[in-house]
Amino acid sequence: MSALFSRRGLLRAAMLSPLVCRARAARVSRVLKPVHVSLDRVIRTIAGLRPFRPSGFVVRGQNIDGKVIVHNYGHGGAGITLSWGTAHLAALEAVRTHYRDAAVIGGGVSGLTAARILLERGFRVTIYAREFATNTTSGVAGGQWFPFTFYDPEKLTREVEEQFVQAARYAYNRYQTLVGSYYGIRWLTNYQMSNKPLPANGLMSRTGPMAGMMPEYANLPRGSHPFPFRYARQFDTMFIEPPVYLETMMSEVRLAGAGIENREFHDTAEMLALPQKLIVNCTGLEAKSLFQDEELTPIKGQLSILLPQSEVDYATLPPELYMFPRKDGIVLGGTHERGVWDTSPEEKEVTRILTGHRAIFEKLGRTSV
Ligand SMILES: Cc1cc2nc3c(=O)[nH]c(=O)nc-3n(C[C@H](O)[C@H](O)[C@H](O)COP(=O)(O)OP(=O)(O)OC[C@H]3O[C@@H](n4cnc5c(N)ncnc54)[C@H](O)[C@@H]3O)c2cc1C
Secondary structure, eight states: OOSTTSHHHHHHHHHHSHHHHSOOOOOOOOBOOOOOOOGGGEEEEEEEEEEEOTTOOEEEEEEETTEEEEEEEOOGGGHHHHHHHHHHHHHHHHHHSSOOEEEEEEESHHHHHHHHHHHHTTOEEEEEEEEEGGGSGGGTOOOBSSOOSSOOTTTOOHHHHHHHHHHHHHHHHHHHTTOBTTTTEEEEEEEEEESSOOOSSSTTSSSSTTTTSSTTOEEEOTTSSOSSSSEEEEEEEEEEOHHHHHHHHHHHHHHTTOEEEEOOOSSHHHHHTSSOSEEEEOOGGGHHHHTTOTTOEEEEEEEEEEOOOTTOOEEEEOTTOEEEEETTEEEEEOOOEETOOOOOOOHHHHHHHHHHHHHHHTTBTTBBO
């Protein structure tokens, strides 16, 4: 265990956290409205590739042929979550140079957020990308604010661990200023559940690096919840609706003066031929071939979206599955196929996801939590 995640470090973090700064309020009991799960309610099934690196994301500067490339890629299943934080770290690299005219490569969440932060800091920005906003992997994301699946615990480097803690905190604070329908962000309660005891350490624990970023965290005693699992836990997180959020970010960078160019780069040389001396690389999984990053690998994720149900105002996280309610539909997910490059949805996963969720929601609506 590193110094940052050490007992003393975590205790210090916990002392600053709202979890211990105020007395814990009594939980308000409520009836959860069930999701109606059936094949004829599926409005679309989509799949995308999480840009995963076992040792964690890359945010760093690199000098090549008289230009500075600031990399910001490889966020795995946490690109939406960490975007403001890693864009902030990338901007710190950018301000260290004396260049104030930046080319941002990538129109997904990482590129749009990097562009926005650079514009806020007075840079001239042009965004170059083959696809923008909802047409990227970012447009496929479920949209929960929580850093899932972005490193292998035994491979995470000390450097990224430090960057991660900084990025998560920055992003957590920044997203809170954007809550509302304009950006498509709201707070919801998550219910995590399992037949095995839920981990008392790690990311989803009261003492891990996310302590203080999971309000109303509580383990639910057996018999006090309606889920067909032995153990259950609740905590609140923000939910970002990618279709709304990405289009709003796109308009915001345009309004702030960013140039937008639809362009594909076939290699690094084409990027280096751009007029800007400062290039921010937010190409997600494609950084693998563009910058020969052998570590980058896809983790395929598939989602089935059901007809919207406005009365569903909570999220569920059972083992190997998840449900996020959004305005454009109820998102059912839970696939993580490492090393798979094919983005076609698979029938057997649709069946697994629907069957698993149906079993959970059958009991809701009758018992309160
Ligand atoms: C099923 C699923 C669910 C997910 N759920 C969540 C979630 O709930 N919360 C969360 O935080 N994250 C989630 N993620 C992860 C998240 O979607 C990614 O981490 C994030 O989208 C990465 O964003 P990005 O901008 O780095 O890359 P991308 O969105 O892939 O954008 C890359 C950009 O670079 C451009 N580009 C690439 N190569 C070139 C080139 N050669 N020339 C020109 N342009 C190029 C592309 O056109 C695109 O504009 C999920 C992912 C999947 C697949």
